[in-house]
Amino acid sequence: AQKVTQAQTEISVVEKEDVTLDCVYETRDTTYYLFWYKQPPSGELVFLIRRNSFDEQNEISGRYSWNFQKSTSSFNFTITASQVVDSAVYFCALNRYSGAGSYQLTFGKGTKLSVIP
């Protein structure tokens, strides 16, 4: 069975600090996709990034960066120079691809990030 673990339940940082959110996953599949979503206090889910299992390149998008390490089954998310608007719950998710068009998306339990001004 597949599983996503976000060990950090809550994190608080002071504005402008860097923060890394950890995500560790388990799957027996060789082909899979990993996602990060942001859920601000307003409740909607905002897509941040998708990474497939064949692509281990790290990615940077503005203040956000992602470190995918297949050897340790981790897909960590770093926010540089955090801002109050980054305060949200962040979810890591694993999408198992079956090849027949079907899949199941499994979410971690989320990490609540609070950025203090």
Add this chain to the structure above:
Amino acid sequence: EAQVTQNPRYLITVTGKKLTVTCSQNMNHEYMSWYRQDPGLGLRQIYYSMNVEVTDKGDVPEGYKVSRKEKRNFPLILESPSPNQTSLYFCASRGLAGAVETQYFGPGTRLLVL
């Protein structure tokens, strides 16, 4: 504008009174799904649909039904709601955003079953 809509956004009901939460997407996506979000449990998939008339169970399907008669709509049906179905529900559809396959979520439906 590409979007997933859900209605109602908020609902208070009583045990046993059948209800339907509608979900509609305007992106012609084939894949749609329903999730529930509960404190400390994250999001769990209830049902998903790969195309019209093709649905399958997710992790927590008990007490729910779905149908997919048209591509754009994927309603979630609670035939006899119980208090343990009090939750925040999200509908989602999957498709391409540029060259990247992305799952789009609706705004959520907060359900309280008394």
